[in-house]
Amino acid sequence: xxxxxxxxxxxxxxxxxxxxxxxxxxxxxxxxxxxxxxxxxxxxxxxxxxxxxxxxxxxxxxxxxxxxxxxxxxxxxxxxxxxxxxxxxxxxxxxxxxxxxxxxxxxxxxxxxxxxxxxxxxxxxxxxxxxxxxxxxxxxxxxxxxxxxxxxxxxxxxxxxxxxxxxxxxxxxxxxxxxxxxxxxxxxxxxxxxxxxxxxxxxxxxxxxxxxxxxxxxxxxxxxxxxxxxxxxxxxxxxxxxxxxxxxxxxxxxxxxxxxxxxxxxxxxxxxxxxxxxxxxxxxxxxxxxxxx
Numbered sequence: 001x002x003x004x005x006x007x008x009x010x011x012x013x014x015x016x017x018x019x020x021x022x023x024x025x026x027x028x029x030x031x032x033x034x035x036x037x038x039x040x041x042x043x044x045x046x047x048x049x050x051x052x053x054x055x056x057x058x059x060x061x062x063x064x065x066x067x068x069x070x071x072x073x074x075x076x077x078x079x080x081x082x083x084x085x086x087x088x089x090x091x092x093x094x095x096x097x098x099x100x101x102x103x104x105x106x107x108x109x110x111x112x113x114x115x116x117x118x119x120x121x122x123x124x125x126x127x128x129x130x131x132x133x134x135x136x137x138x139x140x141x142x143x144x145x146x147x148x149x150x151x152x153x154x155x156x157x158x159x160x161x162x163x164x165x166x167x168x169x170x171x172x173x174x175x176x177x178x179x180x181x182x183x184x185x186x187x188x189x190x191x192x193x194x195x196x197x198x199x200x201x202x203x204x205x206x207x208x209x210x211x212x213x214x215x216x217x218x219x220x221x222x223x224x225x226x227x228x229x230x231x232x233x234x235x236x237x238x239x240x241x242x243x244x245x246x247x248x249x250x251x252x253x254x255x256x257x258x259x260x261x262x263x264x265x266x267x268x269x270x271x272x273x274x275x276x277x278x279x280x281x282x283x284x285x286x287x288x289x290x291x292x293x
Contacts, residue, residue: 021212024288031284034277041274045097048090056091057242059083067260077262079252089266092244096233097274099160099245100226106164107225108218111171112207118172119179120202130176137169145228149237159238163225171217178210212289216282223278230271246271 025031049056060074064082068074076085118129148154148162182188183206191205232238233247241248246267253263 021288025284028284028287030280031288034280034284037273037277038281041093041270041277042097045090045093049087049094052084052087052090054084054087056088056244057083058087067256067263069260070262076266077260079263080256085263085266088244088249089246089270092246092249092267093270095156095239095243095245096226096229096247096271099156099163099229099239100222102160103163103167103225103229104218104221106160107168107221108171108214110164111168111217112175112214114168115172115175115177116179116202116207119176120183120198120206122180126176129172133169133172136166139166141166142228142231145232146235146237149232153240154238156239159229159232163228167221167224167228171214171221174213174217175210178213179206182206182209212285216286216289219278219282219285223275223282226271226278227275 060068060078060082062082063074063078064080066080068078068082070077074084074086076089078084079088114129114133118126118133145162145166149159152158152162154162179202183201188201188205191201196205229238229245230247230250233245234251236248236251238247239245241252249267250264250271253260253267257264
């Protein structure tokens with residue numbers, strides 16, 4: 001009987017790494033809360049503009065001249081040009097989230113490529129790429145982005161390129177450290193002995209084993225990209241009105257802060273909640289993919 005029970009236990013299928021990571025993630029309340037908030041925010045900015053009776057630049061000439069308070073027609077009030085604040089907030093979220101996500105994806109791609117080549121080839125290749133990374137890290141990010149934005153006056157695509165090109169360094173260092181360790185493992189030596197080339201070793205055998213830390217870094221980069229975009233738009237160097245973003249909505253509302261605070265509070269809260277949610281999800285992913293127990 002004991003032998004039968006032991007056989008049943010040993011025959012029980014082992015859970016995959018991904019399934020175990022998902023279970024660990026959903027045990028963390030803050031991470032789940034952040035995930036739910038991000039999903040809700042994404043649904044609102046995708047579906048909201050379709051349901052709104054206004055376009056982001058529609059003007060209500062009955063309330064033009066100064067911000068109007070909340071009303072049944074304008075749930076979050078309207079700005080000094082008679083534009084619906086809620087509609088502009090939702091449209092602004094669409095731009096801010098898209099720029100943040102696309103900038104983080106670009107930064108992750110650049111960081112993975114630089115880190116993978118540096119960690120795999122080592123030697124002079126590693127020295128050159130890491131010195132380049134150190135130089136980029138030594139440059140204050142916000143002043144550099146302000147300079148580039150002042151030169152190019154970016155739209156969304158150029159802004160994504162600028163943000164992505166200036167926040168990839170942390171990912172590159174992380175990927176390099178993973179490749180330096182993984183390239184010495186037995187499965188890499190076995191693949192090399194079977195005739196696998198360098199590209200296959202890097203992207204077929206080593207990179208999948210480093211996907212956990214890369215996912216965490218990419219998630220946290222989204223928050224950084226959203227903050228950078230909001231800061232640029234607030235300072236007037238990002239996407240220009242009348243196209244709304246959370247940052248330029250805050251900038252427009254700053255001159256009415258004492259008389260119409262309802263214009264500034266919603267975009268500020270959206271930035272705060274989104275960045276906190278991204279950080280909660282990133283922390284949850286880190287704990288789920290790299291458990292300490």
